[in-house]
Amino acid sequence: MNTEILLQAKDVYKEFITARKQVVHAVSGIDLTICKGETLALVGESGCGKSTLGRTLIHLLPATKGEIWFEGKDITKMSEKEFRPVRAKMQMVFQDPYASLNPRMTVRDIIAEPLVTHHICNSKEETTGKVLELMAMVGVPAQFLNRYPHQFSGGQRQRIGIARAIALRPQLLVCDEPVSALDVSVQSQVLNLLKQLKQQLSLTSLFIGHDLSVINFIADRVCVMFLGRMCEIADKDELYRHPLHPYTGFLMDAIPIADPHRRDDDRSILEGEIPSPVNPPSGCYFHTRCPYANERCRKEVPAMLDYGNGHMAACHRCEESKKM
Amino acid sequence: MSTENVLEIRGLKSSFFTDKGEVPAVNGVDLVIPRGKIVGLVGESGCGKSMTAKSVMGLLKYPGRIVEGEILLGGKDLTKLSDRELREHCGKDISMIFQEPMTSLNPVLKVGRQVQETLLVHDKNIGKEEAKRQVIDIFKKVGIPEAEKRYSCYPHELSGGLRQRVMIAMAMVCRPALLIADEPTTALDVTIEAQILRLMKDLCRQNNMSVLIITHNLGVVAEICDDIYVMYAGKIMEHAPVFELFDHTRHPYTKGLLASIPRIGDNPEFLHTIPGVVPNMLHLPKGCAFANRCELVQERCRSQMPELVTAAPDHECRCFLALEEEDQNGTGRKGGGDR
Numbered sequence: 001m002n003t004e005i006l007l008q009a010k011d012v013y014k015e016f017i018t019a020r021k022q023v024v025h026a027v028s029g030i031d032l033t034i035c036k037g038e039t040l041a042l043v044g045e046s047g048c049g050k051s052t053l054g055r056t057l058i059h060l061l062p063a064t065k066g067e068i069w070f071e072g073k074d075i076t077k078m079s080e081k082e083f084r085p086v087r088a089k090m091q092m093v094f095q096d097p098y099a100s101l102n103p104r105m106t107v108r109d110i111i112a113e114p115l116v117t118h119h120i121c122n123s124k125e126e127t128t129g130k131v132l133e134l135m136a137m138v139g140v141p142a143q144f145l146n147r148y149p150h151q152f153s154g155g156q157r158q159r160i161g162i163a164r165a166i167a168l169r170p171q172l173l174v175c176d177e178p179v180s181a182l183d184v185s186v187q188s189q190v191l192n193l194l195k196q197l198k199q200q201l202s203l204t205s206l207f208i209g210h211d212l213s214v215i216n217f218i219a220d221r222v223c224v225m226f227l228g229r230m231c232e233i234a235d236k237d238e239l240y241r242h243p244l245h246p247y248t249g250f251l252m253d254a255i256p257i258a259d260p261h262r263r264d265d266d267r268s269i270l271e272g273e274i275p276s277p278v279n280p281p282s283g284c285y286f287h288t289r290c291p292y293a294n295e296r297c298r299k300e301v302p303a304m305l306d307y308g309n310g311h312m313a314a315c316h317r318c319e320e321s322k323k324m
Numbered sequence: 325m326s327t328e329n330v331l332e333i334r335g336l337k338s339s340f341f342t343d344k345g346e347v348p349a350v351n352g353v354d355l356v357i358p359r360g361k362i363v364g365l366v367g368e369s370g371c372g373k374s375m376t377a378k379s380v381m382g383l384l385k386y387p388g389r390i391v392e393g394e395i396l397l398g399g400k401d402l403t404k405l406s407d408r409e410l411r412e413h414c415g416k417d418i419s420m421i422f423q424e425p426m427t428s429l430n431p432v433l434k435v436g437r438q439v440q441e442t443l444l445v446h447d448k449n450i451g452k453e454e455a456k457r458q459v460i461d462i463f464k465k466v467g468i469p470e471a472e473k474r475y476s477c478y479p480h481e482l483s484g485g486l487r488q489r490v491m492i493a494m495a496m497v498c499r500p501a502l503l504i505a506d507e508p509t510t511a512l513d514v515t516i517e518a519q520i521l522r523l524m525k526d527l528c529r530q531n532n533m534s535v536l537i538i539t540h541n542l543g544v545v546a547e548i549c550d551d552i553y554v555m556y557a558g559k560i561m562e563h564a565p566v567f568e569l570f571d572h573t574r575h576p577y578t579k580g581l582l583a584s585i586p587r588i589g590d591n592p593e594f595l596h597t598i599p600g601v602v603p604n605m606l607h608l609p610k611g612c613a614f615a616n617r618c619e620l621v622q623e624r625c626r627s628q629m630p631e632l633v634t635a636a637p638d639h640e641c642r643c644f645l646a647l648e649e650e651d652q653n654g655t656g657r658k659g660g661g662d663r
Binding site: 045184192195196257 | 369483484486513516525546566567570580585591594595596
């Protein structure tokens with residue numbers, strides 16, 4: 001695989017201040033790289049900061065601290081004007097296909113908007129031609145050019161959202177839970193489309209999701225997050241076969257499997273819930289739910305360590321068992 | 325084993341009467357829930373699965389109403405009851421939990437009060453103190469930590485998982501014979517989902533309660549159901565006990581659904597898809613509602629709706645091919661999902 005780095009995040013933090021002046025630590029100390037041509041997945045439960053991180057990486061949200069290098073430049077230091085041409089290279093597909101399309105715009109205008117904003121085409125005819133080309137790529141029939149979003153099903157709307165995102169042929173596509181609002185039969189259609197476009201346009205993408213089985217299908221590399229921090233990152237096959245961090249294991253076990261023969265009433269279920277990001281626990285954030293937690297976990301934040309072949313995990317237990 | 329049925333739905337038809345015409349959201353559904361069993365009703369959005377549940381609970385709102393059919397609860401037809409009579413049963417004999425634990429609780433009342441209310445309404449002789457004691461008791465049973473403290477919490481102070489536990493407590497407090505759960509875990513995270521599913525399974529076993537679980541997630545039904553109904557465009561397409569359904573899937577729609585799920589440990593280049601979309605319920609195709617999306621479609625599928633036939637013992641399927649396959653192969657074949 002190509003190992004040319006497209007985007008690199010160095011110690012990125014994102015904090016929000018609530019109305020009561022409390023600090024929400026949404027994303028803390030993230031170091032990661034996205035290589036050209038790969039699909040990196042961010043996975044975690046709601047509130048783990050995966051969407052916030054996705055948006056921070058493409059500067060839809062300004063980072064509180066840290067550097068984000070894209071094509072050799074630190075985008076956190078750029079002015080609005082400098083950033084504008086970079087913006088065209090990073091696009092996003094949103095989760096909710098009902099909320100992310102303007103109900104008063106036609107399909108043509110929705111898909112054409114990025115082309116118009118970035119002055120790509122010289123005439124209306126050229127724009128429409130481009131839009132039709134994009135519609136064909138995502139499988140929306142050309143006769144629907146002048147329809148409005150409400151006339152489409154969820155799956156078709158998501159296709160329109162994807163067409164808009166790839167209109168500028170971005171370098172990086174961030175997909176924030178693009179299929180979690182869709183039905184199973186439609187979900188597989190959209191997943192196939194994303195994979196096909198990735199090959200066709202050699203897209204690099206960041207895929208945010210909570211469903212490890214969907215991620216297994218789409219991703220090359222997976223990063224597991226918990227409460228704003230990274231737990232584990234590895235190549236997909238490596239992660240699914242040898243999860244190091246206890247949280248990754250629990251997350252995988254929790255998925256209901258569509259096979260009654262694999263029911264297991266005795267499998268271990270992760271107890272408790274996610275702690276508040278306003279008052280995160282001391283030490284390892286996961287220690288309140290982790291059955292293996294010990295004194296060290298309660299005090300000391302585990303560092304991300306490399307266990308070979310880019311398989312990294314932040315867990316004292318993994319570190320200790322490696323030493324032994 | 326007892327074969328007593330808690331609920332029997334016979335030929336239920338519920339429609340919405342809109343400006344554009346009648347929308348038959350539930351179109352002739354037969355469904356049986358035996359005592360102590362967990363029954364799954366599976367389908368995609370708009371297939372009529374929630375409408376079926378709402379028909380049972382008498383929760384259909386204008387312009388929707390039950391057109392025909394019987395809903396028998398212990399021999400009593402719920403469709404014939406007045407609202408007042410129905411109210412006696414809802415919450416006591418049958419109760420329901422909803423998908424959104426965020427919106428189904430009253431935000432300005434303490435959660436304990438809301439659960440207590442169910443008790444006070446259905447049991448006139450119970451005192452407030454006794455009711456409170458029972459509520460705290462049920463809170464402990466559904467795994468709410470610090471039950472006494474949570475009694476006086478408002479919904480916004482609780483997480484999604486805890487709110488869903490409160491909903492389950494509310495539904496369980498009168499020890500109903502039947503719990504209807506409409507997408508109870510869809511809004512929850514996977515680790516919380518696993519907790520709630522196990523809780524429902526345990527409660528069902530301990531109390532010999534029946535559960536009708538409505539979901540689009542085939543993983544959830546495989547995990548906890550005994551018996552499964554697959555619904556499409558207002559009709560039951562396939563019905564079988566869980567192992568039979570997954571091992572000998574017969575209906576092309578069920579096969580398609582099973583094959584479209586991405587699975588860990590299985591890395592296909594592309595996923596199987598069911599082409600097309602769910603038909604418009606206002607203009608249903610003349611024959612089989614699935615004909616336009618079916619890979620095995622034949623001439624007669626487009627003109628005639630197949631009946632729900634018994635294709636194997638305990639296995640019903642609404643497809644012309646269901647019986648033929650039996651003739652050709654001798655035995656049921658393995659379902660679409662490759663494992």
